[in-house]
Amino acid sequence: xxxxxxxxxxxxxxxxxxxxxVKGQNITILDLRAIENTVCDYFIICDGTSNTQVNAIVSxxxxxxxxxxxxxxxxxxxxxxGEWVLMDYVHVVVHVFQKHIREYYDIENLWGDAKITxxxxxx
Numbered sequence: 001x002x003x004x005x006x007x008x009x010x011x012x013x014x015x016x017x018x019x020x021x022v023k024g025q026n027i028t029i030l031d032l033r034a035i036e037n038t039v040c041d042y043f044i045i046c047d048g049t050s051n052t053q054v055n056a057i058v059s060x061x062x063x064x065x066x067x068x069x070x071x072x073x074x075x076x077x078x079x080x081x082g083e084w085v086l087m088d089y090v091h092v093v094v095h096v097f098q099k100h101i102r103e104y105y106d107i108e109n110l111w112g113d114a115k116i117t118x119x120x121x122x123x
Contacts, residue, residue: 006069011092018064024057027119040093047097051082057096058085
């Protein structure tokens, strides 16, 4: 029996839905496909207002992706402190930050050659 692997578009859609469900902020997609030697195709970056919200965002993403695709992250890192949690879905890597940590690491600038899409939220 082969595992049905979700497409990057499906992962992006359900990840953003999971972020929005718990009012994650400043959602950004970095398309890395045109850059050589990247570890994945997309980064999805967002922030929460506290370690509690960061962990709620991570949990919401995992539930939404799992429910709709039966997929789980290959690796999750940083959930112990809830300042920066990385979720690796192989082709899509999700970064959930507290705002001040996101500003400090400034991933969008580090990957300045990526195509950047900002997601508008209605809250």
